[in-house]
Amino acid sequence: MSKGVAGAGLRQGFDRLSPERSEVQHGVGSMAMRGLQIVSAALLLAGMVMVGQAQAAGEIVVGQVAPFSGLLAPTGQQLRAGAQLYFDAVNAAGGVHGARIKLVTRDDGYRSEDTVAQARQLLRDVRPLALFGTVGSRNVLALIDDKVLEQAEVPLVGPVSSAPSVVVRNHPWVFMTRASYAAEVQKIVAHYASTGTRRFAIFYQDDAFGHDLLPLAEAAITKAGGSVVARAGYERNTTQVDAAVKTIAAAAPQLVLMISVTAATAEFLRQSRAAGNTAQYATLSVDDAEQIVRLIGAEAAGGLVLTQVVPSPASQTLPLTKEIRTNFDRFAAKGLPLNQTLVEGYLGAKVLVEALRRCGPQPTGRRLRDALNSLHDWDAGGVTIDFSPTRHLGANYVDITIISRQGKLLH
Numbered sequence: 001m002s003k004g005v006a007g008a009g010l011r012q013g014f015d016r017l018s019p020e021r022s023e024v025q026h027g028v029g030s031m032a033m034r035g036l037q038i039v040s041a042a043l044l045l046a047g048m049v050m051v052g053q054a055q056a057a058g059e060i061v062v063g064q065v066a067p068f069s070g071l072l073a074p075t076g077q078q079l080r081a082g083a084q085l086y087f088d089a090v091n092a093a094g095g096v097h098g099a100r101i102k103l104v105t106r107d108d109g110y111r112s113e114d115t116v117a118q119a120r121q122l123l124r125d126v127r128p129l130a131l132f133g134t135v136g137s138r139n140v141l142a143l144i145d146d147k148v149l150e151q152a153e154v155p156l157v158g159p160v161s162s163a164p165s166v167v168v169r170n171h172p173w174v175f176m177t178r179a180s181y182a183a184e185v186q187k188i189v190a191h192y193a194s195t196g197t198r199r200f201a202i203f204y205q206d207d208a209f210g211h212d213l214l215p216l217a218e219a220a221i222t223k224a225g226g227s228v229v230a231r232a233g234y235e236r237n238t239t240q241v242d243a244a245v246k247t248i249a250a251a252a253p254q255l256v257l258m259i260s261v262t263a264a265t266a267e268f269l270r271q272s273r274a275a276g277n278t279a280q281y282a283t284l285s286v287d288d289a290e291q292i293v294r295l296i297g298a299e300a301a302g303g304l305v306l307t308q309v310v311p312s313p314a315s316q317t318l319p320l321t322k323e324i325r326t327n328f329d330r331f332a333a334k335g336l337p338l339n340q341t342l343v344e345g346y347l348g349a350k351v352l353v354e355a356l357r358r359c360g361p362q363p364t365g366r367r368l369r370d371a372l373n374s375l376h377d378w379d380a381g382g383v384t385i386d387f388s389p390t391r392h393l394g395a396n397y398v399d400i401t402i403i404s405r406q407g408k409l410l411h
Helices: 003-016 031-057 073-092 112-126 137-145 148-152 181-193 208-223 242-251 262-274 289-296 319-331 340-359 365-373
Strands: 059-066 100-107 130-132 199-205 227-234 255-259 280-283 305-308 399-403
Touching (some): 059 073, 059 112, 073 340, 112 137, 181 255, 181 280, 199 208, 242 262, 255 262, 319 340
16 A cells, blocks of 8 residues: 555544544543544554555556457457466466566457546556556557556556657656557568559558558658558548548559558458459558458458567577467467467566566566666567667567468468
8 A cells, every 4th residue: 555545544544533523523522532542543544554565565466458349359358368478477486576466457449538547447446556558559648648657657568559659758657568660661661662662552540540650651652762642541440441442442552551450451451352452461560460361261361461569479489489388388278379469468568577576575656667767678588678768669679471371470
């Protein structure tokens, strides 16, 4: 229990035992009795504080507010699974300074207003030491703009957003464990421009996510010697892509760069293939290849290029992915898919735990923030995390993958 909470509790104890509310109302006027009751109440509340501190010492609560329903539910679920996998391994090894980690989640349905409401409720109910794995640029910005994190003095670690509008804030309580969307866009454009692609179209989500990256993508295409022959958006949290499919197909691009999320990406790709648009399609790491294949089938999904900001879990060379596979075999629930989104959740949790270890046995939100800032060139197992007070975009890993005609993700 914090000093502020303890103080509030003591004040409530004093109020309940004040002359106006106790002895005078009941005809008891003894000063000695009042003093004895006040001292007893204070001692009782102090004992409650000590019990609360002892319980806190045995458990560290981490909160996650993310989409567990709606179009992006698979993303939230896989992030949670990856984090829980690492926390299970840590707890099995004795926890952090003897404290077990408990992950408590709330569903925001990818709605930014619900992100704020659920985060505030979670902070009131369970008082997490950190928040983890919020999904979406608008959702992260809502937590920043509503001052949820700084008021609670709770860091947000591993959000699934590294949009320019989030990165440029370098918010003191937000720590990103993925490369920037800008780096992903530039990787795609540079790769295809080098093969002679000149006619680009951009399909984008009509919100902060898409609006952030649209001008950046246009600039990258122009710099690479290409031109943008069409732009078309769709409404956030929907798969209403019909108009965008027609606009982009009419422009006959060579490559369609998609700044969109999984369900909308899948529907756009399905309709575009059905319309006979033979362009190449490329999208960002926020999309889940397995989900796309499940939604529209391997034939329609085949050939889709996706950037990745974490290594493939199938990698045989990196200590991180070897560790993940070992713990997956030990702790993962039956039927759980092992994919890049899970790896991203695992990596974010690993970064958080390393910072908790650096905090010592009595972590606080401020100590955790400072410990995260101390992670300079920290090796998470072949993936480097580099934070400082002036740099909260902690990673730069970007790779390009493609879905095969059999529906498998190739690296």
